[in-house]
Amino acid sequence: MTALLEVRDLDVSYGHGEDTLHAVRGASFSLRRGEIVGVAGESGCGKSTLAFAIARLLRGSGHVEGGEILWSGRDREPIDLATADDESVRRVRWSDISIVMQSAMNAMNPVLSLRSQIGDVIKAHDPAAGRRERGRRVGELLEMVGIPSARGRAFPHELSGGMRQRAMIALALALSPQLVILDEPTTALDVVMQRQVLSELKRLQADLGFAVLFITHDLSLLVEIADRILVMYAGTVVERADALDLYRAPFHPYSRGLLTSFPKVTGVRAELTGIPGTPPDLRGLPDGCPFHPRCASAMDECKRETPALVPRRRPDGEATPDGEATQSRDVACLLYQPTGRAQ
């Protein structure tokens, strides 16, 4: 099956010249129809930039410096969203890709009621729908994300943070897109609501078959809902694996750090360690592997050589519990590369 979206060696920067900040560096991944791919990583590592680049919504001085974003939408020739003209991108964005931005809480029009904003979007996409029909759909969408339809009359400032966030999710799903990009969509939701919204997402996804790019800092959430996970560090994808594989056996030392620093709500109150050191300075990354200054397994080579993202098994040859599933594992770490010595 061909991929719906294929991102190859994507480079995205902010600013020019000396001050250039390379927010995404050589990111590659693909997204198949009906698949949920999660993107996890530290604050500031380039997750939103990646999302903005795909939707061609980069802000300020942001620009794509290189790479391809190949989109194969329905009945269309594949187009490269990185280079296509604005008009074609706009068409794709409206009909095929919907995005819930991280700023969703703040993204609504302050002078329109919830109901009219959602109604307007439905109208724009489906002019044939009558007033009644629109009203019914608005109510349905709101109920789907746990907002009583009577609250549709409220204005954005009269809603709680999580309600605004949920309204934006409902809106994104309303338009039967082929790809939904959700950037930190549940930061204001309690876990019960989160589960309700995610199960609605999964239900709709099973019905309609859209693909989801789900961005979150919360790896434990991704393990539950994503099929595959990309772990980003300092603008690059450092590990790409099936969700459960990653959870059971993270390869990259950074992924391992992320998974072991989670506080647990049940069981013994273990000491939390986190990942030592400070987040990298994207304007002045160290030579070699960007993670090496914080990495407990760093070797001398790591200071010189930048590891590429390549398929690998563990150096000791040990497979993860689901042996065959590990085929799809890629990791950017010298520990797993032929030149690298195993510890």
Add this chain to the structure above:
Amino acid sequence: MSSGEVVLRAESVSKTFRAGRGFFRGGGLHAVSGFSLDLVRERVVALVGESGSGKSTAARLLAGLYAPTSGAITLAGRRVSVRAPGARRRYASHVQIVLQDPFSSLNASYSIRHHLARPLLLHGNAGSGKRADVEARSAALLEEVSLTPGRDFLDRYPHELSGGQRQRVSIARALAVRPEVMLADEPVSMLDVSIRLGILRLLGRLTAERRLALLYITHDIASARYFATEIAVMYAGEMVEYGPSEDVTQAPLHPYSRLLVSTVPDPDRAAGRGSDTLVRGEPPDLTRRLAGCTFAPRCPFAMDRCRQQAPPRFEPSGGHWVRCWLFDEQEA
């Protein structure tokens, strides 16, 4: 409630929003009802609860951003009023709030430098007040919240920062004031575990060193367990449970708290995907006052009594109370 020096106290505070356009039937929307809470020096209270349950409204009431419809808020025993000229700034030097949405809480037209220098100077924490001093202090604040190198961020504008970076600037700005009380509304919701841990440790250290009282609003119950001394659970505008954080997370009493704790994402569960116990239910209608318990319409244990009479507090074990008829000893 708890021993120690109470800095900020809410006594049976309620907030009802009345919309000008008259679309709330009857008496408006009851966002917070009968909210009582003590914020004590060197202690962290976590406020958890359903989206829309009134957590942010409670924080805004405590911050003096909303006037209570009824009830009283006292700072060090004195009734709070921020109406008088200059009163708001004076109050803000004691009580700081970190707002929930980092995309609207920073001013787009000012640099990060301005965001930090202003509170430092205004509240007299800028040392000599000379430019170099203010800059050094601002950069140090940024490094404390893991924005490194701090100086690199000073001349950036909010739109040039990621979501989690903005959250950290908001925290740094509140810390610049050196308040006695900090009301942090989902302050780390966009931060990954590692940075989150760093920030929570920082806040934990400051509660001890500066004898800060902290309200930590969060949906991350696991972090509340680790970081807070007490946890308060909100549902539909009411506090339904309160107790030491370990007790509330390990032995939650209220059916809503139990639901909350059992729903925390757990990757181990992902193995048996699809089997999640779905807890859909009618969201509460805050425009209506129910005769009984607000959770009764969704509660699997609801009895007739629950629909007729609002439960008072029951305290089955010391310092840990719940508003639920299931704990009425007389009945049992």
